[in-house]
Amino acid sequence: MKVIYLDGCATTRVDDEVLDAMLPFLREEYGNPSSPHVMGKRARRAVDAATESTARLIGADPGEVVFTSGATESNNIALLGMFAHHDTAPVNGVFCPTDHKSSLAVGQALAARGVETRIMRVLPSGRVDLDHLAGRIDLNTRVATAAWVNSEIGVVQPVAAMAALCHAAGALLHVDAAQAAGRIPIEVREAGADTLSISAHKIHGPKGVGALYVRREIRHRLRPVMYGGGQHALRSGTIPTHLVVGLGKACELAADRLDAEWRRVRRLRATALDILRAGIPGVRVNGDPDAGVPHVLSVVLPGVRGESLVSSLRSVALSTGSACNSGSQEPSYVLTAIGVDAEDANCSVRMCLDPRMAFEDLVLGVELVVERARALADVAVATPGQG
Ligand SMILES: Cc1ncc(COP(=O)(O)O)c(C=O)c1O
Structure with missing residues (x-):
């Protein structure tokens, strides 16, 4: 039926063009993009092209894109990565009560470690109350975070204004753009986002891949949450070429x-x-x-x-x-x-x-x-x- x-x-259905772009990297082009030989180099070229398409959708430089398994992981890498393990109050993070659990649960984990987690207020429209947020951010705030587009009611948050409030206090703004990418135009620099998450399967790409944008100038304020081969300094693990190619193609189609x-x-x-x-x-x-x-x-x-x-x-x-x-x-x-x-x-x-x-x-x-x-x-x- x-x-x-x-x-x-x-989630969304994988677009046929996305699937067609991915399949060669599951069949004949299965080289590891980190390998120095000819197969590795071909895979690397595909990853580089996908990095450019992903960066273009959000107005970033390719060097600011980190591939992850999806927006959940991106949110975790950003929000956990901004706190050191021994950090405790008065250091704080400010969370949005209408956000996805992949941000809110990180707040709870940080609270359990002793970091102060504060909650911003949202108005009946669903938008963040900026006056209230201004009062929640202080010189001990590491980060404030919100989903650019809310997954349940679709409200679009005033990201640029939030970034201005954060930056005035020396804090960072993390933006979960899982529902925003491909729906609204995103220019990360203009928006003032310091880190930003996207997910392929929300935009007709495959499940299990996403990206984290990390503004170059604040890169030193994040530490990795897991360690390994160092394929990317913030995210170890063999790059899944087919998934990354799928994300790149989905971003390209979404932008067009x-x-x-x-x-x-x-x-x-x-x-x-x-x-x-x-x-x-x-x-x-x-x-x-x-x-x-x-x-x-x-x-x-x-x-x-x-x-x-x-x-x-x-x-x-x-x-x-x-x-x-x-x-x-x-x-x-x-x-x-x-x-x-x-x-x-x-x-x-x-x-x-x-x-x-x-x-x-x-x-x-x-x-x-x-x-x-x-x-x-x-x-x-x-x-x-x-x-
Ligand atoms: C706003 C938001 N953030 C994060 C996620 C999690 O994304 P992923 O499935 O890529 O981990 C979702 C998915 O429902 C979402 O809507």
């Missing part, structure tokens, strides 16, 4: 298509909202729709438990929130942090709109969501207390 996929924030895809997603979103509003009374968008990317649509469907809706749909894939949190029975911590009450949070679903999907698929997918939501709402009305 065909499944209409509305969960591109969790960025503007056109943005326009297309806006149309998809308007259509999705029209269908939802026509079919379900009282639908509300979580967060400020004008402060986010159109790709992420988080909505409250009154009277419909998001979990029941998601798990009972056979031919539409969508989610109640971030994939890493979807096993949880608790209301989404992202929605709770922006002031959505528990009832509305439990009645929320997230649709991620993929610019490369067929328009008819979107229409059919959202219609099926509406049909199922209405059926579940009827059951809830017929059996009060069960909703």
Whole structure:
């Protein structure tokens, strides 16, 4: 049975062009890019080209790109790497409560070591409260961190303003751009990000590869979190040529298509909202729709438990929130942090709109969501207390 996929924030299908670019490096071109012989040199050239494409998507120099296994590892290398093992309070790091667990859990690990972790405040729009952040950063702050685009509500953070606040106090800004890369234009220098994470599988590349941008001038402020052959000073381990080539190709395609895809997603979103509003009374968008990317649509469907809706749909894939949190029975911590009450949070679903999907698929997918939501709402009305 065909499944209409509305969960591109969790992961995306590998683009055919990406797969074609990768396959030779799994078959005949299997040399190790660190080997000095002819096969190694060919692999190295492919890695170098992929490094350039990756750097270009974010406006970095190729020498500032470190390949990793994905945004989780990139966040860990950056955030852990900025603290020495013996660091304890008053040294502090400032975290964003709506971020992905791959940043928040690092904050918890640092706190367990004795580093002070502070939490910035987010407004009901989902945006970081800059006045509050200014008060959280002081001369003992090593880093503040936030996801440029939030994975559950799509809000875009004011990264440049955050960087200015950090730099004024001598602190660094780490940006998790896993959901931002390929969706919004990124110029790391203009944005003022000191380190920035991206992930291939969010942009039609393969799973298991990503990159960390490290601004050259602050490189000395990071130490590696693991040690080995020194393929990169911050990240040892044999470079997986096929994955890196896949990331490079995905970045190249994303850069070429960025503007056109943005326009297309806006149309998809308007259509999705029209269908939802026509079919379900009282639908509300979580967060400020004008402060986010159109790709992420988080909505409250009154009277419909998001979990029941998601798990009972056979031919539409969508989610109640971030994939890493979807096993949880608790209301989404992202929605709770922006002031959505528990009832509305439990009645929320997230649709991620993929610019490369067929328009008819979107229409059919959202219609099926509406049909199922209405059926579940009827059951809830017929059996009060069960909703
Ligand atoms: C904002 C954000 N950061 C980090 C990650 C983790 O990325 P990866 O799967 O590449 O480790 C995700 C994936 O869900 C994400 O949405």
